[in-house]
Amino acid sequence: MKKIAIVTGASSGLGKDFVRQLDRKYELDEIWMIARRKEKMKKLAHSLKNSKGVVIGADLSRREEINKVINKLNDEKPRVLFLVNSAGFGKIGSFIELGLDEQLDMIDLNIKALTAMTYNVLPYMSKGSKIIQIASSAAFLPQPGFNIYSATKAYVFHFSKALGIELKNKGIGVLAVCPGPVKTEFFKVASSKGKPLDWKSKFMVQSKDVVAQALKDSEQNKMESVYGVTMKLFKIVSRIIPHRMILKMFKWN
């Protein structure tokens, strides 16, 4: 039975770095890469040293496109060692300013697609397999001006931690990765200005470092991965200080 990893959002940012680091660190026959931009993933596939890169072009916000992955799993019946759910996007703007469609699209991709991928891949996982869910530090606190996005990430955070407990006796690990601002294409999509708010820019970190930490934390069977001292402090603050007080301290938009 071939051993594989599945990475969504593999065409850029964190997903792309997960593909590179999984290829370097683990013995995998194939890495299945899923996103909409196939050309970018084909280039990445060619650059892999150890595993075969398998490109699956799919818009995961559409239920029928998720079936492409499910059908391939059913046909090939591999053993999935890693599932990394990195596909996701956020839109900056208040609930009223942003259109309803793009806010529902965020829910479709960040919540529904991640849940469907997890559900459908699980039957192909066994003891020692790892699910790595990309949540966000936005999960720790409601964020005015990033409202629906932070709410979707709170879902990912809670879902992943509860799933980790449910799967403990099967020996399948579930990690919720909670980065602060990371240098990727994320803010090109998130903001019409193409960059994060000024105070967020100050805390920007490199994608490869977040991924290296996440893989280490996953190996150690941790439930959460928070990269960097600033975000670790942010998590503690968001747990001890009432949210209403923190929300008053920041300029949110």
Ligand SMILES: NC(=O)c1ccc[n+]([C@@H]2O[C@H](COP(=O)([O-])OP(=O)(O)OC[C@H]3O[C@@H](n4cnc5c(N)ncnc54)[C@H](OP(=O)(O)O)[C@@H]3O)[C@@H](O)[C@H]2O)c1
């Ligand atoms: N960057 C940050 O500051 C930050 C912080 C915390 C959490 N995160 C989370 O990290 C994850 C990865 O984001 P990133 O920072 O790496 O941003 P990114 O560079 O924009 O990558 C997003 C990935 O998601 C894929 N994607 C978007 N819509 C899709 C769709 N409908 N179907 C399939 N794939 C889709 C994109 O591929 P295609 O466009 O080719 O489809 C791309 O590969 C996201 O879940 C994000 O919420 C990011």
